[in-house]
Amino acid sequence: MRYLGLDLGTRTLGISISDITKTIASTLKTIRFEDSQYDDLLEQIKVIVDEYQIDKIVLGLPKNMNNSIGDRAQTTIDFAEKLQNYLNIEVVLQDERLSTVAAHNYMIQADMSRKKRKQKVDSLAANIILQTYLDKKKG
Numbered sequence: 243m244r245y246l247g248l249d250l251g252t253r254t255l256g257i258s259i260s261d262i263t264k265t266i267a268s269t270l271k272t273i274r275f276e277d278s279q280y281d282d283l284l285e286q287i288k289v290i291v292d293e294y295q296i297d298k299i300v301l302g303l304p305k306n307m308n309n310s311i312g313d314r315a316q317t318t319i320d321f322a323e324k325l326q327n328y329l330n331i332e333v334v335l336q337d338e339r340l341s342t343v344a345a346h347n348y349m350i351q352a353d354m355s356r357k358k359r360k361q362k363v364d365s366l367a368a369n370i371i372l373q374t375y376l377d378k379k380k381g
Contacts, residue, residue: 247372256364267372302338
């Protein structure tokens with residue numbers, strides 16, 4: 243069994259996956275969808291959950307810097323509830339403040355082109371979200 247990490251945007255969903263020991267997160271892919279059409283993602287996530295035998299989903303929660311819940315965070319909370327009910331597995335919300343900034347910084351340091359960064363940023367942000375959760379859980 244593994245964990246799935248998700249970074250939900252308005253038109254993209256970054257996806258990462260843990261190893262079977264739930265120690266290391268790796269990027270998996272990015273799904274593109276029509277603006278705010280989150281219901282379209284449910285079946286696609288289910289396919290991944292079934293294929294990789296996922297037993298928990300870690301979804302990034304985009305809180306404001308002052309720790310408050312804004313519109314994006316509320317959308318994410320609503321999606322988490324819908325996803326949990328649809329898949330009947332636990333969905334955990336993980337604070338994701340600055341995960342996308344960190345992802346961009348990693349790729350800039352790796353001298354990745356702007357075009358490649360744009361393609362990879364969402365899955366790398368999902369990776370950071372999941373790895374943060376795994377590290378926190380290990381203590």
